[in-house]
Amino acid sequence: MTSTITPPASLNKFEKFKAEKDGLAVKAELEHFARIGWEAMDQIDREHRLKWLGVFFRPVTPGKFMMRMRMPSGILTSPQMRVLADIMQRYGDEGSADITTRQNIQLRGIRIEDVPDILNRLQQVGMTSIQSGMDNVRNITGSPVAGIDASELIDTRELVQQVQDTLTNGGKGNPEFTNLPRKFNIAIAGCRDNSVHAEINDLAFIPAYKDNLLGFNVLVGGFFSAKRCDAAIPLNAWVPPQDVVDLSQALLEVYRDNGLRSNRLKARLMWLIDEWGMEKFRAEVEKQLGRPLQPAAEKDEIDWEKLDHIGVYPQKQPGLNYVGLHIPVGRLYAQDMFDIARLAEVYGSGEIRLTVEQNAIIPNVPDSRLEAFLVEPLLQHFSINPDSLARSLVSCTGAQFCNFALIETKNRALSLIEELDTEVSLSKPVRIHWTGCPNSCGQPQVADIGLMGTKARKNGKAVEGVDIYMGGKVGKDAHLGSCVQKGIPCEDLKPVLRDLLIKHFNATPR
Numbered sequence: 056m057t058s059t060i061t062p063p064a065s066l067n068k069f070e071k072f073k074a075e076k077d078g079l080a081v082k083a084e085l086e087h088f089a090r091i092g093w094e095a096m097d098q099i100d101r102e103h104r105l106k107w108l109g110v111f112f113r114p115v116t117p118g119k120f121m122m123r124m125r126m127p128s129g130i131l132t133s134p135q136m137r138v139l140a141d142i143m144q145r146y147g148d149e150g151s152a153d154i155t156t157r158q159n160i161q162l163r164g165i166r167i168e169d170v171p172d173i174l175n176r177l178q179q180v181g182m183t184s185i186q187s188g189m190d191n192v193r194n195i196t197g198s199p200v201a202g203i204d205a206s207e208l209i210d211t212r213e214l215v216q217q218v219q220d221t222l223t224n225g226g227k228g229n230p231e232f233t234n235l236p237r238k239f240n241i242a243i244a245g246c247r248d249n250s251v252h253a254e255i256n257d258l259a260f261i262p263a264y265k266d267n268l269l270g271f272n273v274l275v276g277g278f279f280s281a282k283r284c285d286a287a288i289p290l291n292a293w294v295p296p297q298d299v300v301d302l303s304q305a306l307l308e309v310y311r312d313n314g315l316r317s318n319r320l321k322a323r324l325m326w327l328i329d330e331w332g333m334e335k336f337r338a339e340v341e342k343q344l345g346r347p348l349q350p351a352a353e354k355d356e357i358d359w360e361k362l363d364h365i366g367v368y369p370q371k372q373p374g375l376n377y378v379g380l381h382i383p384v385g386r387l388y389a390q391d392m393f394d395i396a397r398l399a400e401v402y403g404s405g406e407i408r409l410t411v412e413q414n415a416i417i418p419n420v421p422d423s424r425l426e427a428f429l430v431e432p433l434l435q436h437f438s439i440n441p442d443s444l445a446r447s448l449v450s451c452t453g454a455q456f457c458n459f460a461l462i463e464t465k466n467r468a469l470s471l472i473e474e475l476d477t478e479v480s481l482s483k484p485v486r487i488h489w490t491g492c493p494n495s496c497g498q499p500q501v502a503d504i505g506l507m508g509t510k511a512r513k514n515g516k517a518v519e520g521v522d523i524y525m526g527g528k529v530g531k532d533a534h535l536g537s538c539v540q541k542g543i544p545c546e547d548l549k550p551v552l553r554d555l556l557i558k559h560f561n562a563t564p565r
């Protein structure tokens with residue numbers, strides 16, 4: 056079935072250019088773009104449509120694009136990691152990549168001339184960057200320890216992969232799902248600790264028993280934006296695992312064909328649910344699915360506090376362990392990526408996993424290899440036992456590469472937290488999230504302390520500052536935090552954070 060979108064009376068700029076030419080159409084023109092170079096390209100192709108291939112024009116570094124991969128459940132193999140490292144080394148002018156809060160990787164400094172080559176190389180190792188930006192379904196998240204977690208309920212790896220394959224036609228691109236009203240996030244949790252932040256996704260599956268069968272309760276409509284933030288709410292539906300793909304597809308079709316398209320600030324799924332009411336939305340999804348949905352199970356199985364997976368943990372497979380490495384603010388350089396690939400091969404099974412806290416896990420390390428692994432020099436830098444504040448630090452890209460940023464984030468976050476870790480001691484980690492602007496990519500609303508970039512004033516001058524969020528709760532009974540203090544100049548932030556840590560998180564001065 057092809058899309059049945061009725062263009063609204065007044066099309067915004069994005070709807071106009073999507074109606075003129077589907078984003079995916081640029082796939083056929085890539086060789087041409089590579090020949091003519093970024094400056095000669097049509098502006099909409101360069102700055103928008105290329106995102107359908109995962110290629111992002113970055114106004115902060117014109118001519119040096121960012122590439123956003125797809126990494127279902129955040130799982131990759133050492134050959135794949137090595138290809139990404141090699142791409143960074145060979146083609147990436149900045150030489151750095153970032154692990155994102157959707158268990159994904161973004162590569163920096165890519166020239167358009169090299170994109171055809173890069174896409175070929177990715178394809179050779181079974182990777183894709185397709186449909187990873189703009190009005191597409193983003194990287195689909197799943198438990199980072201699926202299949203190895205001793206306490207997991209459902210191994211979600213295959214389901215996540217199947218949903219991605221359906222929505223992207225196995226990575227070749229699927230025009231059925233390339234013109235959504237807005238971006239769309241999907242998460243599938245099979246664990247007890249809500250390791251995917253189900254509540255902040257447009258569509259989330261969380262484990263639940265019904266009549267002694269294990270399946271998923273379904274949550275819908277979670278999203279953040281500068282204008283509005285909402286946690287996902289129950290669809291009042293339970294599905295067995297084998298229905299996850301069909302339901303995802305049907306729900307996306309309803310959203311695609313009915314989502315609000317005239318105002319991009321009101322185009323995310325929750326706005327449609329608001330307009331229709333949940334009953335009608337659910338009925339339309341049932342209609343599209345072609346069969347009735349079962350009501351939700353009374354209770355779900357998310358009953359643990361959220362884990363961060365840093366450290367050494369025994370797997371469900373006897374004699375094997377997974378080792379979670381702390382990657383400070385998710386920043387990786389080509390050599391780090393080669394090293395991680397090597398460690399995964401030498402000590403594990405060659406697999407690597409990424410977490411929504413921007414860290415990496417090496418699974419399948421036998422007991423007999425642990426000792427040697429833990430003295431590898433790379434673990435000095437990517438620790439299994441980082442300081443309390445560094446451990447849970449998350450940051451969006453910020454001013455170094457992002458044109459929306461009002462402040463520099465990653466480097467500032469790292470140096471400030473390093474100082475604070477020497478000044479106070481904490482009995483448990485405090486999750487501090489930085490985000491460079493109100494778009495909230497760094498999710499300050501899920502943090503214990505969230506810091507959102509803003510322009511502040513000091514001595515009559517505009518300076519970089521933050522609004523402070525508090526009260527985000529993750530894991531069981533997750534809920535969003537809210538803004539508690541506005542406009543703190545970054546240069547005055549350290550004592551403010553120190554006081555908050557002492558007052559609210561039992562920090563003791565060292």
Ligand code: HEM
Nearest residue numbers: 121155156157159161193279280452456457494495496498
């Ligand atoms: C209009 C609103 C938004 C805009 C314009 C926006 C823009 C961007 C840009 C430009 C980047 C790439 C920056 C770079 O690394 O060079 C990015 C990355 C990202 N953003 Fe946003 N963003 C928006 C809202 C959000 C929200 C609400 C979330 C979720 C909380 C989010 C989550 C992410 C994530 C996870 C990434 C990393 C890439 C990925 O894994 O998908 N963004 N965003």
Ligand code: SF4
Nearest residue numbers: 451457460491492496
């Ligand atoms: S929050 Fe703002 S600064 Fe950070 S990546 Fe998103 S758009 Fe850029």
